Each structure stands twice: as structure tokens, then as C-alpha cells.
Amino acid sequence: MLNVAIIGTGGIAPLHIKGYLTFKEDVNIVALCDIYPEKAEKMASDFDLDVSVYDNHEELLANETVDLVSVCTPPYVHAEIAINAMKAGAHAVVEKPMAASLKECDDMNRVSEETGKTLSIISQNRxxxxxxxxxxxxxxxxxxxxxxxxxxxxxxxxxxxxxxxxxxxxxxxxxxxxxxxxxxxxxxxxxxxxxxxxxxxxxxxxxxxxxxxxxxxxxxxxxxxxxxxxxxxxxxxxxxxxxxxxxxxxxxxxxxxxxxxxxxxxxxxxxxxxxxxxxxxxxxxxxxxxAYEGHTGQLNNVIQSLIGHEDLVVDGYQGKxxxxxxxxxxxxxxxxxxxxxxxxxxxxxxxxxxxxxxVPRFYEKSGSVENFEEGEITT
Ligand SMILES: NC(=O)c1ccc[n+]([C@@H]2O[C@H](COP(=O)([O-])OP(=O)(O)OC[C@H]3O[C@@H](n4cnc5c(N)ncnc54)[C@H](O)[C@@H]3O)[C@@H](O)[C@H]2O)c1
CATH class of the missing domain: 3.30.360.10 (Dihydrodipicolinate Reductase; domain 2)
Structure with a gap:
């Protein structure tokens, strides 16, 4: 059984949760984390999950025994969180885009090699x-x-x-x-x-x-x-x-x-x-x-590759x-x-x-909404 944590519980996280819940015989979601912990609490309650909630991924990694982490945060922290997860002994599934720069991709791939931990980048439409x-x-x-x-x-x-x-x-x-x-x-x-x-x-x-x-x-x-x-x-x-x-x-x-x-x-x-x-x-x-499409299909491939039944389809080198x-x-x-x-x-x-x-700055960013009201997202 693989213990899973999800970091970042916004728009895309439910697709990871639904995917993992499809494979209950192989994975168990043990923790959620968001810098707005009330969002993680709500997601735990929406999916009826018995999990610990954190507002800081480093604390989560220090306190939980986690085998696999889904990184569902904005791109600018993908590298930091994935690297910390792999160094803490977990495999990492990182939402697209892999990272903010090619240099960060190199760092992630290097840590994956050094730790022997799998790094997969979401490309669910494959x-x-x-x-x-x-x-x-x-x-x-x-x-x-x-x-x-x-x-x-x-x-x-x-x-x-x-x-x-x-x-x-x-x-x-x-x-x-x-x-x-x-x-x-x-x-x-x-x-x-x-x-x-x-x-x-x-x-x-x-x-x-x-x-x-x-x-x-x-x-x-x-x-x-x-x-x-x-x-x-x-x-x-x-x-x-x-x-x-x-x-x-x-x-x-x-x-x-x-x-x-x-x-x-x-x-x-x-x-x-x-x-x-x-x-x-x-x-x-x-x-x-x-058998499964989208996020569920890709997460299935990651799980099957971790238990030795399939080759990983999207690794960190392809993400880069x-x-x-x-x-x-x-x-x-x-x-x-x-x-x-x-x-x-x-x-x-x-x-x-x-x-x-x-890069060119076309316009100055004007709005700064902390969190949108709920709404459907398309992927
Ligand atoms: N695969 C797809 O089709 C698809 C679709 C939408 C978004 N995404 C990707 O998923 C990622 C998240 O996008 P979203 O739309 O869910 O955004 P979102 O803003 O709805 O959710 C991101 C969440 O991460 C939290 N967060 C931010 N920094 C954090 C940190 N350091 N530690 C813990 N939590 C943190 C935010 O509070 C927020 O709740 C992005 O990389 C985005 O490109 C992928």
C-alpha cells in the first residue's frame, strides 16, 4: 500500500484525489496540504477523507510516512516541493508545467536520480x-x-x-x-x-x-x-x-x-x-x-510503474x-x-x-483575488 499526500488543494487537486480513490487497493491518501489550510480541510470533508491537514509541505514531509506526493501548487513552487518530497523519500507526481525553468527541471531530475525516486509530470491528455x-x-x-x-x-x-x-x-x-x-x-x-x-x-x-x-x-x-x-x-x-x-x-x-x-x-x-x-x-x-483515461489513467500508470507492472509513460526528462x-x-x-x-x-x-x-511584459497585472468562488475547470 502506498501512502499518498497531496500538496495544493485548489482547482486541479480533486482530479488527483478521484484518481487515487479509484485505486484504493494500492494507495491510501494520508495527508493534504495547502497554505490556506481551510481549503485542504474542506477538500478532505468533500471527499470524506480521513487525513491529516497541513499548511506547510515541509512539516507534512517531516511528520508523515509518505510514499508518493502529488504536487498541485502553482508552477513557481513545483521544483522546491518535488525536490523536498524526493529527498524525504517519496516519489513525486508534479502537475504541469514541470517547473518555472529548465535549470529547475535539471535540479529535479538530478534529485530523482540521486534518490532513486520516480518523478512523473502530469500530461493526462496523452x-x-x-x-x-x-x-x-x-x-x-x-x-x-x-x-x-x-x-x-x-x-x-x-x-x-x-x-x-x-x-x-x-x-x-x-x-x-x-x-x-x-x-x-x-x-x-x-x-x-x-x-x-x-x-x-x-x-x-x-x-x-x-x-x-x-x-x-x-x-x-x-x-x-x-x-x-x-x-x-x-x-x-x-x-x-x-x-x-x-x-x-x-x-x-x-x-x-x-x-x-x-x-x-x-x-x-x-x-x-x-x-x-x-x-x-x-x-x-x-x-x-x-482502462482509465485522463488523470486517473496517468496516476494508474505511475502506480503500476512503482509496483513494477508497467513502464512510466511521462518522466521528468520528457517534462523538461x-x-x-x-x-x-x-x-x-x-x-x-x-x-x-x-x-x-x-x-x-x-x-x-x-x-x-x-520576456516582454504586455500589461501590468492588476487584479489579485486570493481565491475564486467555486467553479468548474476544464482540462
Ligand atoms: N493538468 C491539467 O489539466 C491542469 C489544469 C489546471 C491546472 N493545472 C496545474 O495545476 C497547478 C495548480 O493549478 P490550480 O488551477 O489547481 O490552481 P489553484 O490556485 O486553484 O490551486 C493551487 C493551490 O495551491 C496552494 N498553494 C500555493 N502555494 C502553495 C505552497 N507553497 N504549498 C502548499 N500549497 C500551496 C494554493 O493556496 C491553492 O489552493 C498548476 O501548476 C496548474 O498549471 C493543471
């Missing part, structure tokens, strides 16, 4: 049927060489979203929609298609004049083989019509799932390649559904690589020129100080 099936199809090269990938990480957040005290600043949120929203799609994009070799980008803040950070960015990734990717990150898109489209030499597949394939007529104009489309659709449909792509987008936007990947430790966007010194 654990959905469309994404897992797309991964299989792309690994099987059903559309041949990928020529163009279109990532539409379209979200919508109201003006008041950035009034929460830690949101909307480079210091505490670490970035805008590219970091905090598109992180999901950018992680999946490079998991499915690999990291591009260079990035160019522009970013802007078009609808949130209460935030320092960007609310839209458009980047182009280029691969050594010539393939291109257009990566749009936004919190200004009504309808949140998100999609990842892969255009290959032999066809097109996407999440949400749709397939199309063309063949050339004698004059070079297209006709439908129905045989190819049917073959891809048949393969997609014969793939098994996942996603942040590296995001920092490349920020750096390319700021400098107005392409950034080569990978980014090395001398790059100005490698450290938090470097990011803080170089």
Missing part, C-alpha cells in the same frame, strides 16, 4: 483513447513520412481568469497560454512527432490587459528532413476547437479522429484513396480502449523537453529570430532569472 491510438498509428507509419503537423491548442479564458493572485505574471505563473495551456498539446505533439530542430515564433496579448503574459502565440517548428509544424497556443478562441492534425505523404490523421487520403490522377489533381482511408480506419477501430520547446517559442518571439534546439544551459531562457530579464 492518456485518452484518441491520443494513444494516434500514437500507435504514427508509430506504425500508416501515413508515411509526416510533412506537416498542425497543433491548434485553442482555449478560452475570461479576463477575470488572470485576477487570481499567482496567474498572469512571469514570476509566479511562469508564462501565459503557451506554457500553461498549450503545454498539453505541445507535450503530445513532440511525443507523437519528435522535437523539431528549430523554432520561429511570434506572441501577443490581445484580450487580457490585466496580465503580463501572452494570451496567444504562433510558432513554426522545422525538422532537419524539411517537415514543418504550425503550433498555435491561445486562450482567446471561442469554442476551444482543439486539434492535432498530421499530414503525411500517404494520408492525413488527426485527434479528434478523422482520416483522409488522396492519390494523384493522371494530371496530378487529387482523387480519394478510399482503400487507404478504409485501411487506416479499420486499424484505428481495432485498437483497444484504455516540453518546457524546452516552450522556452524556444518564448525566446524566438522575444528575439524575432529562429532558435535552434536543443537549448543548452548557457541560453538566456535556461534559468528563471534569464526568462525574467528577457
Amino acid at each position: 492518456f485518452t483513447n484518441p491520443m494513444m491510438k494516434l500514437k500507435t498509428l504514427l508509430d506504425e507509419k500508416v501515413i508515411g513520412k509526416v510533412l506537416h503537423t498542425q497543433v491548434d491548442s485553442f482555449w478560452w479564458r475570461g479576463h477575470n481568469y488572470y485576477d487570481l493572485w499567482w496567474r498572469g505574471t512571469w514570476e509566479k505563473e511562469g508564462g501565459g497560454c503557451t506554457l500553461n495551456h498549450a503545454v498539453h498539446h505541445l507535450d503530445i505533439f513532440k511525443w507523437l512527432n519528435g522535437m523539431p530542430d528549430e523554432v520561429t515564433a511570434v506572441m501577443s496579448n490581445v484580450a487580457h490587459d490585466n496580465a503580463e503574459v501572452e494570451d496567444i502565440s504562433i510558432a513554426i517548428g522545422k525538422y532537419k528532413d524539411g517537415g514543418l509544424a504550425t503550433l498555435t497556443s491561445s486562450v482567446v478562441h471561442h469554442g476551444e476547437d482543439q486539434q492535432l492534425i498530421f499530414q503525411g505523404e500517404e494520408g492525413r490523421i488527426s485527434a479528434p479522429f478523422k482520416v483522409s487520403a488522396m492519390a494523384a490522377q493522371g494530371n496530378g489533381f487529387p482523387k480519394e484513396n478510399t482503400e487507404k482511408m478504409e485501411a487506416i480506419t479499420k486499424r484505428y477501430e481495432e485498437l483497444d480502449d484504455l 523537453q516540453t518546457l524546452e520547446l516552450i522556452m524556444a517559442i518564448y525566446s524566438a518571439s522575444q528575439a524575432g529570430q529562429k532558435v535552434d534546439l536543443p537549448i543548452d544551459s548557457s541560453h538566456p531562457f535556461y534559468t528563471k532569472e534569464g526568462v525574467m530579464a528577457n
